[in-house]
Amino acid sequence: MKRLSDISSTIAGIIMALTVTTATAQSDYPSRPIVFIIPQAAGGSTDTLARIIGQKLGDVLGQQIVMDNRPGANGIIGTDFVAKAAPNGYTLVVGGTGTMAINSNLYAKIPYDPVKNFTPVAMFGYSTSVLVVHPSVTAKTIGELVTLAKAKPGEYKYASAGIGSSPHLSAEMFKQMAGIDLLHVPYKGSTPGVTATMAGEVNMMFTGVASAVGSIKSGRLRALSITGPTRSPALPGVPTANESGMPGFEVDFWIGLFAPAGTPLPVIARLNAEINKIITSDAMKERFETMGVVPVAATPEKFGEILAKDIDRWSKAVKSAGLKAE
Numbered sequence: 001m002k003r004l005s006d007i008s009s010t011i012a013g014i015i016m017a018l019t020v021t022t023a024t025a026q027s028d029y030p031s032r033p034i035v036f037i038i039p040q041a042a043g044g045s046t047d048t049l050a051r052i053i054g055q056k057l058g059d060v061l062g063q064q065i066v067m068d069n070r071p072g073a074n075g076i077i078g079t080d081f082v083a084k085a086a087p088n089g090y091t092l093v094v095g096g097t098g099t100m101a102i103n104s105n106l107y108a109k110i111p112y113d114p115v116k117n118f119t120p121v122a123m124f125g126y127s128t129s130v131l132v133v134h135p136s137v138t139a140k141t142i143g144e145l146v147t148l149a150k151a152k153p154g155e156y157k158y159a160s161a162g163i164g165s166s167p168h169l170s171a172e173m174f175k176q177m178a179g180i181d182l183l184h185v186p187y188k189g190s191t192p193g194v195t196a197t198m199a200g201e202v203n204m205m206f207t208g209v210a211s212a213v214g215s216i217k218s219g220r221l222r223a224l225s226i227t228g229p230t231r232s233p234a235l236p237g238v239p240t241a242n243e244s245g246m247p248g249f250e251v252d253f254w255i256g257l258f259a260p261a262g263t264p265l266p267v268i269a270r271l272n273a274e275i276n277k278i279i280t281s282d283a284m285k286e287r288f289e290t291m292g293v294v295p296v297a298a299t300p301e302k303f304g305e306i307l308a309k310d311i312d313r314w315s316k317a318v319k320s321a322g323l324k325a326e
Helices: 002-027 045-061 073-083 097-106 142-151 166-178 190-199 209-217 265-279 282-291 300-321
Strands: 034-038 065-069 091-096 118-133 157-160 183-186 204-208 222-226 252-260 293-295
Touching: 034 045, 034 073, 045 065, 045 091, 045 118, 045 204, 045 209, 045 252, 045 265, 045 282, 073 091, 073 097, 073 252, 091 097, 091 118, 097 166, 097 252, 097 300, 118 142, 118 166, 118 190, 118 209, 118 265, 118 300, 142 222, 157 166, 157 190, 166 183, 166 204, 166 300, 190 204, 190 209, 204 209, 209 222, 209 282, 252 265, 252 300, 265 282, 265 300, 282 293
Parallel strands: 034 065, 034 091, 157 183, 157 204
Antiparallel strands: 091 252, 118 204, 118 222, 118 252, 118 293
16 A cells, blocks of 8 residues: 555656646747748748748747748648657747648548647738739720630639639639639749749739739739729729729638647737737838738637638548649
């Protein structure tokens, strides 16, 4: 009996020590730099937002936020890296509609489950896309583009950030609604796709406002339409698809931060509170506006609900488009 008592006392001591150590680690969080894994190439909307918020968050937390771009496989490589990372709040992934809600529907099998393997931390906001064309394309409106495409089925090429990416699905939905045939040319990220469009390698692309606004204003690209329900403050002169004769064509995407499942709740709560303060500040709202992003302050629970609804929403869209990626 004494031996059992001694063993019980020892186990209790170990549990208490571990509890104290864990609590101390959480209360000291963060005690070293935090890594934001960005599963896309540098320069796109996701990358830009992550860097802006990361810099502010680092100032508030007193630790550097390190940006680590890990593009590839339509965001799967970088996202999976975080799914398998230690759940301690020091390795996080900047996820979006594509990596979290679309990929699980597009691919027969991916190495992570967006719900089971991750804990939502905080939303950054919603971003609408813009349909841009190379200046050599004579269309000045989305209606004129449809007319050109119908006259030459399969000859007009559009760029995307990869098979099943947000730009790809946007274009496929556009093709269906407009009744046209376009040739898909996938690139390894939005930035290479935009670059290819500017170079005239392809004729058009749906891309985030943030990644194209500079090229639009400089005249290297021509904007035909915004995909959201309202005009973008960054491009007030560009009409929505509804205004351009394509009622019902609305596509928007969210960007946010995720942690590996099992990350301590106090850590999640701390990050959520600080990020929500950052994105709702007047200065950040103005900056987001210039990028065509609407900031959204949501609890981790609310963010999880949005993710679940979008997984279902994009499941229907992917099936309707008949898309499948290997």
